[in-house]
Amino acid sequence: xxxxxxxxxxxxxxxxxxxxxxxxxxxxxxxxxxxxxxxxxxxxxxxxxxxxxxxxxxxxxxxxxxxxxxxxxxxxxxxxxxxxxxxxxxxx
Numbered sequence: 001x002x003x004x005x006x007x008x009x010x011x012x013x014x015x016x017x018x019x020x021x022x023x024x025x026x027x028x029x030x031x032x033x034x035x036x037x038x039x040x041x042x043x044x045x046x047x048x049x050x051x052x053x054x055x056x057x058x059x060x061x062x063x064x065x066x067x068x069x070x071x072x073x074x075x076x077x078x079x080x081x082x083x084x085x086x087x088x089x090x091x092x
Contacts, residue, residue, distance in 0.1 A: 011052075026058045030059070042059050042061045
């Protein structure tokens with residue numbers, strides 16, 4: 001962030017069936033917010049409403065070249081990347 005600016009966390013409660021569903025939703029929201037210069041999607045976490053001190057990381061967040069972050073899921077296999085793997089569907 002620019003000198004003289006502070007960092008803040010915006011908490012946005014959502015409803016999901018379970019933790020994996022909440023994490024998927026958080027990934028979508030964070031990627032969308034990533035178009036804003038003020039947002040840092042790599043720092044996105046999810047917590048249960050009643051356990052906000054227990055946070056689950058959404059992205060790997062490892063620092064890459066030029067200070068950018070890996071944007072793959074937190075528990076990904078293989079090398080880090082700035083782009084999520086492309087999902088390909090084969091339809092008969």
